[in-house]
Amino acid sequence: xxxxxxxxxxxxxxxxxxxxxxxxxxxxxxxxxxxxxxxxxxxxxxxxxxxxxxxxxxxxxxxxxxxxxxxxxxxxxxxxxxxxxxxxxxxxxxxxxxxxxxxxxxxxxxxxx
Ligand code: 5GP
Ligand code: ZN
Numbered sequence: 001x002x003x004x005x006x007x008x009x010x011x012x013x014x015x016x017x018x019x020x021x022x023x024x025x026x027x028x029x030x031x032x033x034x035x036x037x038x039x040x041x042x043x044x045x046x047x048x049x050x051x052x053x054x055x056x057x058x059x060x061x062x063x064x065x066x067x068x069x070x071x072x073x074x075x076x077x078x079x080x081x082x083x084x085x086x087x088x089x090x091x092x093x094x095x096x097x098x099x100x101x102x103x104x105x106x107x108x109x110x111x112x113x
Contacts, residue, residue: 002047007096008098010043011045026061028040029041036105038106043100044099048099050086065101066084066101069103070082073103076105
């Protein structure tokens with residue numbers, strides 16, 4: 001499962017990405033197809049599909065990402081507001097089934113969302 005996961009490959013460094021932050025729990029890099037002037041993806045090092053697959057032990061990790069978002073948004077230049085989004089499942093618009101949090105910001109209009 002994780003062998004073919006694109007975000008696992010990015011976590012392992014097998015696919016290049018423009019990283020802006022990393023620690024023992026997660027990495028953060030620029031989305032390859034930005035939907036806003038600032039578009040970051042926060043990706044846990046551990047593979048799990050989405051919030052449906054999250055467990056109580058992920059509570060600290062999920063909270064950590066929410067609290068990290070404002071800092072990274074600001075550092076990347078989103079100084080006038082931002083969105084923090086997790087897509088879940090087909091009707092949620094999820095394309096990559098490795099949980100991730102989008103951080104979108106910068107001057108509007110944005111391409112989508
Ligand atoms: P989802 O639709 O699953 O919530 O979002 C997946 C996001 O991953 C999309 O915004 C897409 O542009 C981004 N993405 C997909 N493949 C790559 C990649 O190889 N590198 C980077 N940096 N972003 C990717
Ligand atoms: Zn994965």
